Amino acid sequence: GGEAQSAPAEARERHAELAELIENANWRYYVLDSPTVSDAEYDGWMREILALEEAHPDLRTPDSPTQKVGAPISTEFAPVTHLQRLESLDNAFNDADLAGWQARAERLIEADPGPYLCELKIDGLAVALVYEKGRLVRGATRGDGRTGDDITPNIRTLGDVPHRLNGDDVPDLLEVRGEVFLPVEGFKKLNEQLMDAGKPPFANPRNSAAGSLRQKDPRVTAQRPLRMIVHGVGKWEGGGPLPATQSAVYERLRDFGLPVSDRYKVVESLDEIREFISYYNDHRHDPEYEIDGVVVKVDRIPVQRQLGSTSRAPRWAIAFKYPPEEVTTKLLDIQVGV
Ligand code: NAD
Numbered sequence: 001g002g003e004a005q006s007a008p009a010e011a012r013e014r015h016a017e018l019a020e021l022i023e024n025a026n027w028r029y030y031v032l033d034s035p036t037v038s039d040a041e042y043d044g045w046m047r048e049i050l051a052l053e054e055a056h057p058d059l060r061t062p063d064s065p066t067q068k069v070g071a072p073i074s075t076e077f078a079p080v081t082h083l084q085r086l087e088s089l090d091n092a093f094n095d096a097d098l099a100g101w102q103a104r105a106e107r108l109i110e111a112d113p114g115p116y117l118c119e120l121k122i123d124g125l126a127v128a129l130v131y132e133k134g135r136l137v138r139g140a141t142r143g144d145g146r147t148g149d150d151i152t153p154n155i156r157t158l159g160d161v162p163h164r165l166n167g168d169d170v171p172d173l174l175e176v177r178g179e180v181f182l183p184v185e186g187f188k189k190l191n192e193q194l195m196d197a198g199k200p201p202f203a204n205p206r207n208s209a210a211g212s213l214r215q216k217d218p219r220v221t222a223q224r225p226l227r228m229i230v231h232g233v234g235k236w237e238g239g240g241p242l243p244a245t246q247s248a249v250y251e252r253l254r255d256f257g258l259p260v261s262d263r264y265k266v267v268e269s270l271d272e273i274r275e276f277i278s279y280y281n282d283h284r285h286d287p288e289y290e291i292d293g294v295v296v297k298v299d300r301i302p303v304q305r306q307l308g309s310t311s312r313a314p315r316w317a318i319a320f321k322y323p324p325e326e327v328t329t330k331l332l333d334i335q336v337g338v
Contacts, residue, residue: 007056015059018049022065030071033211035203039292040324043091067311069145076216077149080140082128083175084234087145088312089121089295089319095274098296101318102270105298108315109306113298117246118276119264121293121319122229123206124181125213129155130235131174134165134256141214145312154213157222160229165256172238176258178230182209183288186225205290227289230258245299263287266299277320284322293321 007015025042029035035042046066053060060066069088073079092098105113126142139155140148155161158180165174182190187208191201202208212224230253236242243249247266254260265276277294284291298304298316307316 005056005058007052007059011052011056012059015049015052015056015064018045018052019065021045022049026065026071029207030210031074033202033207033214035207038324043093043321046091047093069312070142071144073141073143073147073149074214077151077214079143079147080138080150081147082140082145082234083130083173085145086126086128086142086148086177086234087309087314089317090310090313091293092318092320098273098277098318098320099270101296102273105307105315109303113303113307113316115266115268115299116273117264117266117297117299118273119231119261119295119297120280120287120291121295121321122179122181122231123204123290123292124179125206125210126177127151127155127180127213127228128234129161129176129178131165131170131176133172134167134170136161136163149214151213153218154215154221157218158226158228160227160259162257165258167256169240170256171236171240173235174237174239175234176230176253177232177234178228178259180209180213180226180228181205181289182212182224182226184285184290185288187290190224228259229261231261231295242301244301246297246301246304247299249301281322284325291322293319295319 022042022045025035025037025045049064050066053064053066069086090101092101102113128140128142128148129136130138136156137152138150139152139161140150142148156163182205184205187202187205190208190212194201202211209226212221212226215221230250233242233249233253240252243252247264250260250264267273267276273296280286280291280294296318298307304314304316307314309315
């Protein structure tokens with residue numbers, strides 16, 4: 001192969017600038033639960049830095065924000081090493097990105113990767129729950145994917161989270177992943193209460209969920225109407241065998257008493273994926289929680305394993321992100337019109 005060309009100074013400077021903007025936003029978002037830029041702006045930086053690295057691969061160093069998940073954990077909780085790394089998701093912002101993801105998967109396995117499981121991308125925070133012989137022994141945040149915050153007492157306050165699983169053939173060791181969120185109504189009420197008490201409100205439901213869950217005092221968490229939906233499995237050892245598809249896994253988890261979404265759908269083709277995405281684009285506010293897109297996963301677990309992961313995200317899944325809802329812009333337009 002040819003010698004890789006090193007990036008020109010201009011690209012190098014912009015890369016460093018973007019990396020700093022992103023690291024700083026990560027800290028505010030993941031550690032302080034208090035972002036100062038919109039997700040759309042953040043995603044724009046991320047796309048720009050990815051494009052720079054595509055053009056100049058020598059910029060793609062292991063410490064680049066494109067190679068990492070989340071942010072380092074806070075010092076307020078005990079660190080927990082996850083049984084299995086928790087990943088992020090690659091994004092698709094348009095139909096070409098989505099079709100490109102599907103085509104790449106097909107090329108890699110030299111076969112049709114379908115069927116696909118389509119589900120909603122809940123705007124909450126990722127947690128991992130560990131069950132030993134059906135008993136909840138630990139709950140932790142995603143953190144940087146390898147190590148998270150131990151929030152077991154807080155997790156135990158969630159009504160959706162069973163302390164014991166149902167059934168005789170539960171795995172001896174089970175790690176499930178899911179999203180903890182505040183329903184939109186609960187978020188609004190919480191912000192009213194905070195403002196009445198003279199405290200600063202949360203920027204959005206995602207940050208209110210993160211702030212409510214990562215409380216030193218679990219009694220505060222217990223007063224927040226947090227919910228959870230499970231969307232993956234990290235470890236499944238002993239007991240009945242791991243089912244062969246993501247959707248069958250979900251139905252087993254539902255049998256165990258874990259909270260699983262009613263809104264997922266298994267489809268055969270790219271066109272049906274498009275239909276699901278388009279349906280929820282038009283029905284974005286039907287669910288009681290905020291969504292920022294749709295997650296598409298290869299349904300068959302052996303095919304997931306064949307496709308594997310990059311340094312930060314699985315190749316067998318993609319997050320289709322909806323465009324931001326321009327609430328503030330509309331408000332500003334009205335004010336300008338006055
Ligand atoms: P992500 O939110 O793009 O996607 C990965 C996450 O999606 C998973 O960890 C999981 O928690 C979640 N998820 C929700 N529903 C899911 C489902 N059904 N199946 C699987 N996973 C599901 O990735 P990320 O790495 O957590 O964060 C990056 C995003 O966070 C950015 O794109 C941006 O929107 C936001 N962010 C914003 C700021 C800011 O300052 N505004 C800073 C950092 C991150």
